[in-house]
Amino acid sequence: xxxxxxxxxxxxxxxxxxxxxxxxxxxxxxxxxxxxxxxxxxxxxxxxxxxxxxxxxxxxxxxxxxxxxxxxxxxxxxxxxxxxxxxxxxxxxxxxxxxxxxxxxxxxxxxxxxxxxxxxxxxxxxxxxxxxxxxxxxxxxxxxxxxxxxxxxxxxxxxxxxxxxxxxxxxxxxxxxxx
Numbered sequence: 001x002x003x004x005x006x007x008x009x010x011x012x013x014x015x016x017x018x019x020x021x022x023x024x025x026x027x028x029x030x031x032x033x034x035x036x037x038x039x040x041x042x043x044x045x046x047x048x049x050x051x052x053x054x055x056x057x058x059x060x061x062x063x064x065x066x067x068x069x070x071x072x073x074x075x076x077x078x079x080x081x082x083x084x085x086x087x088x089x090x091x092x093x094x095x096x097x098x099x100x101x102x103x104x105x106x107x108x109x110x111x112x113x114x115x116x117x118x119x120x121x122x123x124x125x126x127x128x129x130x131x132x133x134x135x136x137x138x139x140x141x142x143x144x145x146x147x148x149x150x151x152x153x154x155x156x157x158x159x160x161x162x163x164x165x166x167x168x169x170x171x172x173x174x175x176x177x178x179x
Contacts, residue, residue: 113143115157
């Protein structure tokens with residue numbers, strides 16, 4: 001969702017800058033990954049949306065979850081949870097994690113490439129595609145694959161602000177706009 005991406009960006013960038021300065025990028029990645037996965041569970045979504053639960057109860061629940069997974073929380077993590085609660089942004093957490101993780105990968109010298117296709121790629125296809133993309137962008141590639149049966153065949157590649165639409169649906173749309 002584009003709106004969530006816009007809302008998540010400042011949080012992800014601020015957290016990444018903080019984590020980089022304090023050399024805690026892995027810790028924050030683990031923390032955000034756990035919260036992201038947890039807050040996508042239907043029961044957690046319902047609890048966080050329930051008006052009977054206070055912000056303090058939501059935060060306490062998330063803190064307990066982290067502690068149960070041996071993720072130590074300090075004042076920074078607790079402040080982050082408080083900011084999310086105060087601004088009613090728990091639903092944005094999966095997108096915050098996605099963007100944070102992308103920044104972490106990019107900082108490690110990788111380029112994140114999102115590939116949408118109609119079928120799962122075989123290992124040899126992934127290897128060939130990654131090698132081709134590494135040559136094109138002159139960076140190591142982190143490939144994320146998403147399956148979308150509505151493409152009618154082909155691929156859509158998104159990387160570095162570019163989109164390469166090699167799908168049948170995309171070509172049909174190009175043809176229709178040309179006519």
